[in-house]
Amino acid sequence: MADRSFSASRLPGFSTIATIVFVVLYAPIVTLVIYSFNEGKTVSAWEGFSLRWYQQAWSNDIVQEAALRSLTIATCAMLIATTVATMAALGTTRTGPFRGKSLISAMINQPLMVPDIVTAISLLIFVAAIKVATGYQGLLYLILAHSAFCIPFAYLPIKARLESMDLSLENAAADLYASPWQAFRRVTLPLLAPAIMAGGMLAFVISLDDVVITTFVKSGGQDTLPTYMLGQLRRGTEPDVNAISTVLLALTVVLLSLFFLLTRKRN
Amino acid sequence: MTQSTEQAGSIARKNWLLSAPALVVLTLAAAGPLMIMVVYSFLTPGEYGNVTWQFSLNGWRGILLTEDIFEPGTYALADAHLTILLRSLKLSLMTTLITALVGFPTAWFIATKPVKTRILWLFLITIPFWTNLLIRTFAINEVIRNDGILNSLLIWAGAISAPIQILYTDTAVFIGMTYVYLPFMVLPIFAAIDRFDMRLLEAGYDLYASRGQVLRRVILPIVKPGIIAGSILVFIPSIGAYVIPRILGGGKNLMVGNLIDLQFGQGRNWPLGAALGMTLLIIVMIALVFYTRLTNRGAARG
Amino acid sequence: MPNKIAVEARNAVKVFGQGASTHSALSDVSVSIRQGEFFTLLGPSGCGKTTLLRLIAGFETPTSGQILLDGADITNLPPNKRAVNTVFQSYALFPHLTVAQNIGFGLQMQGRPKAEVKATVAEMLALVKLQAMADRKTSQLSGGQQQRVALARALAPKPKVLLLDEPLSALDAKLRKDMQIELKRLQMETGITFIFVTHDQEEALTMSDRIAVMSAGQIQQMGTPRDIYTRPANRFVASFIGETNFLPGLTVPGGVQLDCGATVAVDGQYGAAKVTLAIRPEQVRLQAADSPGAIPATITNWVYFGTDTHCHLVLADGSALVARLQSPAMGEAGLEIGANVAISFAPGAAQVLQD
Numbered sequence: 003m004a005d006r007s008f009s010a011s012r013l014p015g016f017s018t019i020a021t022i023v024f025v026v027l028y029a030p031i032v033t034l035v036i037y038s039f040n041e042g043k044t045v046s047a048w049e050g051f052s053l054r055w056y057q058q059a060w061s062n063d064i065v066q067e068a069a070l071r072s073l074t075i076a077t078c079a080m081l082i083a084t085t086v087a088t089m090a091a092l093g094t095t096r097t098g099p100f101r102g103k104s105l106i107s108a109m110i111n112q113p114l115m116v117p118d119i120v121t122a123i124s125l126l127i128f129v130a131a132i133k134v135a136t137g138y139q140g141l142l143y144l145i146l147a148h149s150a151f152c153i154p155f156a157y158l159p160i161k162a163r164l165e166s167m168d169l170s171l172e173n174a175a176a177d178l179y180a181s182p183w184q185a186f187r188r189v190t191l192p193l194l195a196p197a198i199m200a201g202g203m204l205a206f207v208i209s210l211d212d213v214v215i216t217t218f219v220k221s222g223g224q225d226t227l228p229t230y231m232l233g234q235l236r237r238g239t240e241p242d243v244n245a246i247s248t249v250l251l252a253l254t255v256v257l258l259s260l261f262f263l264l265t266r267k268r269n
Numbered sequence: 270m271t272q273s274t275e276q277a278g279s280i281a282r283k284n285w286l287l288s289a290p291a292l293v294v295l296t297l298a299a300a301g302p303l304m305i306m307v308v309y310s311f312l313t314p315g316e317y318g319n320v321t322w323q324f325s326l327n328g329w330r331g332i333l334l335t336e337d338i339f340e341p342g343t344y345a346l347a348d349a350h351l352t353i354l355l356r357s358l359k360l361s362l363m364t365t366l367i368t369a370l371v372g373f374p375t376a377w378f379i380a381t382k383p384v385k386t387r388i389l390w391l392f393l394i395t396i397p398f399w400t401n402l403l404i405r406t407f408a409i410n411e412v413i414r415n416d417g418i419l420n421s422l423l424i425w426a427g428a429i430s431a432p433i434q435i436l437y438t439d440t441a442v443f444i445g446m447t448y449v450y451l452p453f454m455v456l457p458i459f460a461a462i463d464r465f466d467m468r469l470l471e472a473g474y475d476l477y478a479s480r481g482q483v484l485r486r487v488i489l490p491i492v493k494p495g496i497i498a499g500s501i502l503v504f505i506p507s508i509g510a511y512v513i514p515r516i517l518g519g520g521k522n523l524m525v526g527n528l529i530d531l532q533f534g535q536g537r538n539w540p541l542g543a544a545l546g547m548t549l550l551i552i553v554m555i556a557l558v559f560y561t562r563l564t565n566r567g568a569a570r571g
Numbered sequence: 572m573p574n575k576i577a578v579e580a581r582n583a584v585k586v587f588g589q590g591a592s593t594h595s596a597l598s599d600v601s602v603s604i605r606q607g608e609f610f611t612l613l614g615p616s617g618c619g620k621t622t623l624l625r626l627i628a629g630f631e632t633p634t635s636g637q638i639l640l641d642g643a644d645i646t647n648l649p650p651n652k653r654a655v656n657t658v659f660q661s662y663a664l665f666p667h668l669t670v671a672q673n674i675g676f677g678l679q680m681q682g683r684p685k686a687e688v689k690a691t692v693a694e695m696l697a698l699v700k701l702q703a704m705a706d707r708k709t710s711q712l713s714g715g716q717q718q719r720v721a722l723a724r725a726l727a728p729k730p731k732v733l734l735l736d737e738p739l740s741a742l743d744a745k746l747r748k749d750m751q752i753e754l755k756r757l758q759m760e761t762g763i764t765f766i767f768v769t770h771d772q773e774e775a776l777t778m779s780d781r782i783a784v785m786s787a788g789q790i791q792q793m794g795t796p797r798d799i800y801t802r803p804a805n806r807f808v809a810s811f812i813g814e815t816n817f818l819p820g821l822t823v824p825g826g827v828q829l830d831c832g833a834t835v836a837v838d839g840q841y842g843a844a845k846v847t848l849a850i851r852p853e854q855v856r857l858q859a860a861d862s863p864g865a866i867p868a869t870i871t872n873w874v875y876f877g878t879d880t881h882c883h884l885v886l887a888d889g890s891a892l893v894a895r896l897q898s899p900a901m902g903e904a905g906l907e908i909g910a911n912v913a914i915s916f917a918p919g920a921a922q923v924l925q926d
Contacts, residue, residue, distance in 0.1 A: 010467060010470040010471045010474060011381045011467050011470060012381075013374070013377060013480060013484060014480065015374070016374035016377050016378055017374075017378055019371060019374040019375065019378075020374050020375040020377070020378030020379070021378075023371055023372075023374075023375045023451070024375075024393065024394075026448075027394075027397055027448070027451065027452075028393075028397075029412070029418075030405075030408035030409050030411060030412045030418070030448070031397070031400070031404075031405070031408050033408070033411060033412070033418055034404070034407070034408045034411060037411075082294065083294075085290070086290040086291035086294055087291060089287045089288065089290055089291065090287060090288040090290075090291035090292075092287050093283070093284035093285070093286070093287030093288040094284065094288060097280060097284055098277075098280075100277065100280060100281035100284055101281055102281070102285065103284070106284075106285075106288045106292065109292055109295050109296075109299075109300060110288075110291060110295065112295070112299055112300060113295075113299050115505065115553065115557065116299075116303070116505075116550065116553070117505055117506060117508060117509020117526070117549055117550075117553065118506065118509055118511065119509045119510075119511045119525075119526040119529055119530070119546070119549070120303075120306075120509060120529075120546040120549050120550055121299065121302075121303075122511075123306065123529055123533060123542055123543065123546050124302035124303045124305065124306040124543075124546065125298065125302050126533060127302065127305055127306055127309055127539065127543070128298075128301065128302035128305050130319060131305075146294070146297060146298045147298050149294050149298065150294050150295055150297070150298035150299040151298075151299065153291055153294065153295060157291075168661065168663065170659050170661055170663040171663050171665060173630055173650070173657075173659070173663065174657070174659060174663040174664075174665070174724075175651075175665075175676070175680075176629070176630075176649065176650040176651045177628060177629075177630075177650050177651070177655075177656055177657045177677075177725075178651075178656065178676050178677030178680055178724070178725075178728065179651045179652075179677055179680040179681050179728065180651055180676075180680040181651055181680075184680060185651075188676075189665055192667045193666070193667055207399050210401075211399075211400075211401040211402060211403075213401075213402060213403050213512060214511050214512060218533070228401060228403050231403050231404075231407070232403060232512070232516075235403070235407060235410075235516055236515075236516075243407065247401070247403075247404040247407060247408075250400075250401055250404060251400060251404060254396065254399050254400050254401075255396060257399075258392070258395060258396060258399055259392075262388070262391075262392060262395075266388075276632070277589070
């Protein structure tokens with residue numbers, strides 16, 4: 003007999019839609035993961051379990067180079083973005099209104115309000131001009147570009163944590179003879195640390211994932227993993243893209259779990 | 270001068286100093302280049318790409334008008350560009366609408382789960398959010414391509430005899446965008462529902478409201494800011510979509526993003542590309558103003 | 572009893588906000604607090620008592636005026652340079668440190684040697700009886716225990732003055748009473764000057780050596796609990812502390828003539844003007860209807876409070892007042908509603924208020 007008890011929060015049909023959504027969201031991804039272990043090339047036929055695509059990707063020099071480049075850029079962008087975002091969060095949170103505060107907030111959030119492609123071409127123009135002037139072709143353009151659009155992502159969790167921190171804690175530290183620097187180091191920073199790490203991880207993932215901006219800013223031969231994959235997809239599918247995708251997915255799941263642990267509310 | 274004004278001054282200075290490094294990076298690689306792009310939209314295309322420093326309105330004119338090559342000075346409507354603009358608007362608005370319709374029940378579902386399992390569901394909806402755009406586009410590609418999952422399943426089940434051509438149509442792009450951007454809609458709505466006091470529902474039912482009325486008159490007005498936030502988060506990337514139409518639309522079903530790409534590649538018309546980029550920005554800003562008005566109106570009435 | 576002044580505020584003014592929207596929290600407040608005193612700032616919320624405390628602690632700077640500690644001007648000194656420590660209303664315990672680490676924090680910031688820190692922390696733990704909790708995280712403690720940690724942390728650096736910002740407001744009634752006794756004992760044992768902020772007038776009366784009653788950014792009256800209770804300076808103090816009856820009247824030679832016609836003898840000279848007579852309910856005596864020299868009144872209601880019975884009365888001119896009587900052993904015979912009685916006041920108990 004169906005349970006007839008009344009539940010205020012039950013809305014008919016919603017659970018069904020939600021379940022379908024989850025299935026539809028995951029089915030393609032799960033299929034992709036499964037078929038990365040497929041001996042054969044296409045998803046229309048399963049030809050047995052195999053790791054060949056992983057081996058092929060691993061031994062591919064271009065893939066290795068692209069992976070290394072992705073990780074380098076992501077690490078640098080994460081470090082830069084998180085550091086400056088932490089400082090900016092300290093400067094804009096828990097402080098009364100001051101001249102220019104809304105301008106600073108607007109500038110920090112601006113990358114979120116602009117579509118990728120627009121940022122990409124504006125950077126293309128800018129970098130092209132500098133390349134002509136200096137002849138430099140290295141990774142710094144990409145690192146700088148990534149740092150910029152990672153800043154708002156690092157900023158958000160740090161600002162949120164800072165806002166929920168009790169100002170009286172820093173007052174108490176000052177009351178107990180801590181200098182402003184000591185109060186920051188011994189009270190603010192330890193309490194802010196999980197949020198800083200969460201912001202860093204978010205910045206890392208965002209940088210790792212970027213394809214549009216990187217495509218337009220990079221110089222020839224400077225592929226990152228996503229741009230390599232984009233190139234492969236245009237030529238028709240090579241199953242090693244499946245394998246690379248699965249590895250990236252695994253990395254995302256690990257980082258996301260860490261993020262959830264770090265931002266979990268404490269009771 | 271009273272002490273408080275001095276203090277206010279030194280506090281402002283300290284905050285500016287703290288924010289300075291972020292502002293420097295952002296000016297160099299975000300705000301600054303945008304300004305340069307505006308300037309470039311008023312220049313003339315160069316011989317081999319890039320620009321020559323000569324003022325011209327052709328970049329802006331080229332968005333919707335083509336100059337007759339035999340009779341310079343006369344302009345006709347650029348059908349192709351118009352089609353692309355309309356397609357982009359149509360697809361992104363449809364995507365926003367469908368993701369809202371489907372995203373709301375999903376967010377409700379997660380938010381009304383008991384606290385212990387809720388975090389698991391939240392985790393599940395967030396994974397796609399963090400997964401590479403390319404991977405998800407690729408995954409949906411695998412589903413709708415001619416030798417993909419959908420067609421293979423339908424053929425195996427005997428429902429059709431030959432694969433349906435979904436890929437390289439507007440529909441494919443629409444499906445792709447809805448699939449990729451759905452989590453962007455769910456998360457803000459979830460946040461709004463999370464803050465919603467469920468006891469208001471009991472009050473509604475106590476006062477003889479039906480389920481439909483409770484949804485319309487109690488839930489939606491309060492949760493509206495979340496829906497609006499989600500709509501912005503979906504509309505902005507979808508109007509500027511580049512990867513999805515490129516992979517799923519082939520070379521034929523271009524959106525504005527691809528048109529811009531063309532100007533910096535084969536088209537060799539950087540000013541036009543810059544002007545198109547500005548157009549996207551203007552569309553986004555109009556949408557933002559529109560959406561903020563919606564939120565404020567709700568707040569004033571509420 | 573040493574009369575040295577520990578803390579002094581001179582003409583302190585504090586205005587918040589700028590331009591069009593300003594809020595005046597303190598208007599020209601001057602107060603001297605003696606060494607070793609238990610001094611209370613008492614008043615309703617918004618009266619400025621917490622603002623004054625924060626000026627002394629250093630979390631705010633006065634818009635004008637001075638703050639002095641032991642005679643030295645500390646007005647512009649940051650809080651970490653003042654030998655003053657605070658027990659915060661929300662306790663503000665560091666959640667990432669243990670109880671022992673919290674207590675030792677101030678000493679560490681002062682750069683004391685490790686051995687000294689350890690010894691003092693142990694001493695403080697014994698003082699507040701929390702030795703068993705030394706290594707616990709503060710979030711694991713009950714409200715009362717957290718309060719004691721906050722106290723120990725503020726006392727550990729042996730400050731000259733201890734500031735307490737409504738420290739007992741989050742505790743339940745029983746715990747509150749226990750802590751009031753605890754705090755008073757600590758203050759007398761350590762001899763540190765305590766400046767205590769509260770809105771609870773009963774708390775202030777029971778614990779303080781002296782009280783400053785505040786309202787709307789100004790000190791209304793300053794004195795010992797007895798002074799404030801028996802000789803309220805104005806209507807605000809009279810009604811904020813305990814209960815008071817207010818009876819309108821006119822000054823006449825030798826006393827005050829109430830509106831109902833009767834004259835009450837009072838000390839002191841007042842100009843011939845409209846005044847208010849303030850009399851505490853427990854100073855109102857109930858007598859038989861035609862007792863000589865007593866004021867005729869009618870009983871309108873009575874309420875039983877256990878040890879007391881409150882009797883509501885009305886005078887000939889319609890003025891209402893309340894008399895607090897010890898509950899009659901035989902019940903309320905004689906306290907019928909509508910009964911005619913007479914009242915008199917204990918000699919010297921009536922206060923004349925000219926506002």
